[in-house]
Amino acid sequence: MNEEQEKKDEFFIPEKEFFINVVNNIPKGYTLNQDKKANFLHGLLKDDFKCYINIYKEYVFEFFNIRIQASLFKGSDNKGKVYYFSRKMDCKNMDQSEISNYKNIENARISQHLRNSFTLTINDENCYDNPDIKVVFGESGFLFLNNFVNIDADSKNEQNEKFENTLILYALYIAYMEKIDEFLQNTSTLYFDKKHKNASDIRKQIYIFGLKHFFSNPVKHSRQQLHVLWNIIEEYYKIGDKYAEVKAQAEDIIDIIEIEQKEYDDNKQRKRDNRINLIAFIITLAGAISIVKDTIDLFKGG
CATH class of the missing domain: 1.20.140 (Butyryl-CoA Dehydrogenase, subunit A; domain 3)
Known part of the structure; x- marks a missing residue:
């Protein structure tokens, strides 16, 4: 165990870690888990939700024919990584200054997991912090922390x-x-x-x-x-x-x-009108020529 891992273990007990991927099909070895429901969701989301699981307790969640895999192994196109840790230390017996210092160090550790650096700002915009759980979201994943220490089954x-x-x-x-x-x-x-x-x-x-x-x-x-x-x-x-x-x-x-279609239709109508006007002009001209010719013939005959 390296020094960095030892520091992490002072704070967190690793429970689960998953890589998140989008998959086109249900991978081999996964079966539909009829017992896993999403009854906390509204309407069709709840009804359409499906959960598949394999023997390694990896998941595929399906919403509106999009399948999201939570795998123990890194894929070629990961959408993120999620962590489930349990807290090692109970803060109840700490004074306020100790708690503040502990939280700062804890947030730095969380940032290291989610961003591989200490630069992730953790505040109300990306963090839910309750007596039972703490959840921090990053650009490409989240960390879920069980706040209870030494709990029963x-x-x-x-x-x-x-x-x-x-x-x-x-x-x-x-x-x-x-x-x-x-x-x-x-x-x-x-x-x-x-x-x-x-x-x-x-x-x-x-x-x-x-x-x-x-x-x-x-x-x-x-x-x-x-x-x-x-x-x-x-x-x-x-x-x-x-x-x-x-x-x-x-x-x-x-x-x-719609603008382009209207311009096209207007242009087409103009061309049609021009053709009709041209035909009408030709017919009128032909009629005029015929009248002139008949008049000339009449005078010649007279």
Whole structure:
């Protein structure tokens, strides 16, 4: 054990560590876990949620056909890493200055895990700190800390469930971002690929997705702790802003296409009107020539 690991072990007992990946298919060895539900979520999110697990207790969470794997092994395209630690030291018997110093050192350790440096600012914007758990979110992952020391098996199971539910929320965030990126990609290529007829379909898909699956806070109010955790996730990762951006981009593309279509239709109508006017002129001219010719013939005959 190196010196850095010894320092970490003074504070945390490692429980679980997962790498987060998006996968196209359910990997071999995973089976559907019928017992794992997300009843704390609203509506179709709760109904559509699926959890797969393997013998190593790795997970695949599925939301609206997007699958997020929590694996013990690093993949080629990781979306983040999450940690579940338990606290080693009980702060109850510390005085205020000791607690403050301990928290500073603890936050530095958390920053080291999440960013590989001591530069991550930990405050209310990215941290939930409660007597039972502390959760800190970083750019590409989170750290879940069990604040209880020397707990019994039932309490341990309860803390494990809190971690799993937090992991599900993080997986939902990843799924939202994947869907938003998909919409952004589709809308940004519509104009340049000249697939104008698909624009309305893309906009329709975005709005249907919003009605069925997108919530500013998808957690039921009765699940207060998870509800607050999602508020932190939403604000920290700007999920709502990014969804609003993709909707605005779709509307802008539609507006541009409608303007161009109107210009095309107006130009087409002008050409049609010009052809009709030309034909009318030719007919009129032909009629005039015929009248002149008949008049000339009449005078010649007279």
